[in-house]
Amino acid sequence: MHSYHTLVVLVENKPGVLARVAGLFARRGFNIHSLAVAPTEDERISRITIVADTESAPVEQIVKQLDKLINVVRIDELAPRDSVEQELLMASVQASVGERSKVLELCQIFSAKVLDTGTQEMMVRLAGSPAKLDDFEQLLRPLGISAIQRTGRVALPRLDHGSSGASLRSVS
Amino acid sequence: MGINGGQALIRALEREGVEVLFGLPGGAILPVYDPLIDSPIRHVLVRHEQGAGHMAEGFAHATGRVGVAMVTSGPAATNIVTPLCDAYMDSVPMVCITGQVPSTAIGTDAFQECDTVGITRSVTKHNELVTRAEDIPMAIRQAFYIATTGRPGPVLVDIPKDIVDPANPRSAMDWYWPTDAEVEASLPGYKPSTQGDPVRIREAAELINRSVKPVIYAGGGILKARAAEALRALAELCDLPVVTTLMARGAFPDDHPLCLGMPGMHGNYTAITAMQEADLLIALGSRFDDRVTGRLDGFAPSAKIIHVDIDPAELGKVRRPDVAIVGDCRSVIEDLLSALQALGGSAAQPDRSAWKQQLSGWREKFPLTYENLEAGEGHVKPQFVLERLRSLTPSDTIVASGVGQHQMWTSQYWKFNHPYTWVNSGGLGTMGFSIPAAIGAKVGRPDRMVWAIDGDGCFQMTAQELVTASAERIPIKVAILNNAYLGMVRQWQEMFYDERYSEVYLSPDLPDYVKWAEAMGCAAMRVESTDEVDAAIEKANGINDRPVVIEFRTDAREKVFPMVPAGKGNSEVMVDPSQQAELARIRALGL
Structure with missing residues (x-):
């Protein structure tokens, strides 16, 4: 069983910074489970959401090595229960004219959307928690998936509901 | 004031106090070598770019100042990869300037083009491809700032030809020199901390005062922090024996009575064994390198660890410390001295005479030795x-x-x-x-x-x-x-x-x-x-x-002893063949 940690890494929005981060993981033998990159509300800063495999290295060492990169501005470690994680899945599924209802039924249950319909296939999309996407993918599989693409998760700290303490641990 | 990028680069190096460049010119860096003629900076023309890099390192080791190398693009850049990696591993402050093909040619597999920044990313503390002439002064200031602060290391600045070539309009710029504040503000992710946490420092002092078998494990960080005097004061205040790693030779005088010499794979028996038997290792600017620890699960089994390093990633990377202190060695040792003095100084140290006796017994029995020859007999040892x-x-x-x-x-x-x-x-x-x-x-x-x-x-x-x-x-x-x-x-x-x-x-x-x-x-x-x-x-x-x-x-049969065979624990150290029988006898007695 792998154990994963989600790291939200704020970096300077400059050429080559993603290569520095990815290169660091490769060089130190740390494994990346998934990765998502996008600019933030501040155009000088990008947010990299990394799901790191903490079997390959202790998360503390991964964070400290990341923090040594000059272009890394801030690192936050998100524990799953303290964050909201979302991912997007697109899949093309075998569905001839008579079998479309099976796909539509699953889409209805999961609130997935049909993006395109062809003579033999349907293309569907689902956004949600990684676990929900896993379930959806599992159930689509017997129908025959011809192509599938998942984005890797993005995450933000859970908002304050006025109950417990801090939702996010700053580690740098 | 109007100036071109090549002139700005040389002027920036002058402003940084560079007195000597080690380098070799070539196509892409040519425009920078022209204004060099009019500069007071001395240039040492090497015969291979690897030489330029190692010279810059030697300069930095001996002076404590940044060593600077300047070479052209492509093969020159790849030739200097080894010194960059060397400087990275040994935390040597170095700035390397490489020429690059013109901006418009980057990515086209142009003559003498290589992805210098990509190739050197994992062997530099930082590197940067400068894309505009007006960015050159800031890039050079950042390079020197990063190379010399925090954990020192090599920084590479890659300069495309068009932004330094006066024949190209892209090289035209107005000279300016960024202030310290501007440099720091330009690096929002870089804030090395030098001051140790006083709470941890006090904990370290308390551990020292309770230890009956302490050893200071001094590493290259002592030299990088100019902390040799502070180290000596610490050792003498609390009467603490010191081992100096390969990178720290000279950080504590070998002729000092508290000096145990070098530990590690080819260290001397006393230094190796003192670390093995210690109840406290005070690691100062050292990183528990595999050549020092030997097989990790057998290393210093009873020792508590105080680990001081300016690089937070070294703390706990190899061995979990009991007290971890992030900071500059000199500043931390000085604070530690004050904390120890406040706790009673030398008077508060426990009786360590048994430990001292054990150390001097080892020194007497297992000094460094080799088979000496009569004059004229055989090859020179x-x-x-x-x-x-x-x-x-x-x-x-x-x-x-x-x-x-x-x-x-x-x-x-x-x-x-x-x-x-x-x-x-x-x-x-x-x-x-x-x-x-x-x-x-x-x-x-x-x-x-x-x-x-x-x-x-x-x-x-x-x-x-x-x-x-x-x-x-x-x-x-x-x-x-x-x-x-x-x-x-x-x-x-x-x-x-x-x-x-x-x-x-x-x-x-x-x-x-x-x-x-x-x-x-x-x-x-x-x-x-x-x-x-x-x-x-x-x-x-x-x-x-x-x-x-x-x-x-010299005699080809001569081997280096002592030796801890690779993969073995330090307790299995082999001494000179002439001392093996005595070591076997002592081990059999369980001493």
Whole structure:
């Protein structure tokens, strides 16, 4: 069983910074489970959401090595229960004219959307928690998936509901 | 004021206080070499770009200032990758400027193009491709700031030709010089912390005051932090024995009664065993390198650990510390001294006489030793050469070494009593380091005698830089310990591969080292017997108008002892064959 940690890494929005981060993981033998990159509300800063495999290295060492990169501005470690994680899945599924209802039924249950319909296939999309996407993918599989693409998760700290303490641990 | 990027680069280097550049020009960097003619900066023209990098390192080791190398694009950049990696491993402050093909040609597989920033990313503390002429002054300021602060290291600045070429309008810019505040603001993710946490420092002081078997494990960080005096004050205040790692030789005087010498794979028995038996290791600027710890699960099993390092990632990377302190060694040691004094200073130290007695017993029983020969008998012993060199040269002589047996013997037999007198490649283990590093050290410290101790294998890797030394009148001295073998590899094959010698023989007289050295403008001598050693060294010491090379024909069977075999724990250290019986007896008694 792998154990994963989600790291939200704020970096300077400059050429080559993603290569520095990815290169660091490769060089130190740390494994990346998934990765998502996008600019933030501040155009000088990008947010990299990394799901790191903490079997390959202790998360503390991964964070400290990341923090040594000059272009890394801030690192936050998100524990799953303290964050909201979302991912997007697109899949093309075998569905001839008579079998479309099976796909539509699953889409209805999961609130997935049909993006395109062809003579033999349907293309569907689902956004949600990684676990929900896993379930959806599992159930689509017997129908025959011809192509599938998942984005890797993005995450933000859970908002304050006025109950417990801090939702996010700053580690740098 | 209107200026071009090439002029701005040279002016920026002048403003950073650079007095010497080690380099070699070529196509892409040509426009920067033109304004260099009008600059007071000295340029040392190397014969291979690897030499430029190691010279910059040697300069930095000897002076504590940034070493600067400048080379062209493509093959020149790839040739300097080894020194960058070497400097990265040993935390050497270095700035490397590389030429790059013009911006418009980047990515087209242009002549002499390579992805320098991509290739050097994992062997530099930071690197940057500058894309606009007006960014050059800031890029240079950032490079020097990053190279010298926090954990020092190499920084590379890659400069496309078009932004420095006066014939190209893209090189036109207005000169400006960023302030310290602007430099810091331009690096929002870089904030090295130098002050140790006072709570942790007090905890460390309390641990020291409770320890009955302490050892200070001093690493290269002591030298980087200019903390040798503070270290000595700490050792003397609390009467703490000190081991100095390969990177810290000279950080604490070898002739000091508290000095136990070098630990590790080829450390001396007392230093290795003291660490094994200690109840407290005070690690100062050291990183629990595998060559020091041996097999990790058997390393210093009963020791609590105080670990001080400026790089937070070193704390807990290898061994979990009981007290971890992020900070500059000098500042932390000084604060630790105050904390110890507040807790009673030397009067508060427990009785450690049993520990002291144990240490002196080991020292007496297992000193460094080798089989000494009568004059004229057999080949010269390499250890003897080093003992004589040490005796016949000034106490503050700077010694640089290559990598292998000769390096270990130099570290063992050279008695270091001054910081910044030992220049070697510890982390990367770069054969061929010594000659260019010695040249760089001599350029930085022309007032000092500088000896390079080299092996015959190493010498053949970078000897051409003696041409540089001759041409530039940099009178270093070189001792080649010629045993006709890749000696350390031979030692491993003898000990661990049933004496099956595979591709380690080099020949004693091919090349002819004396003729080769003379051809490169050096004075040269060959020493074949013990009774010629002193006269040759004395003659070499008297030659100051050019480099001098002495080839010592040494005993190829000689091995480096003590030795902790790779993969074994430090408690399984092997001592000199003449001491093995006594060690076996003591081990049998469980002492």
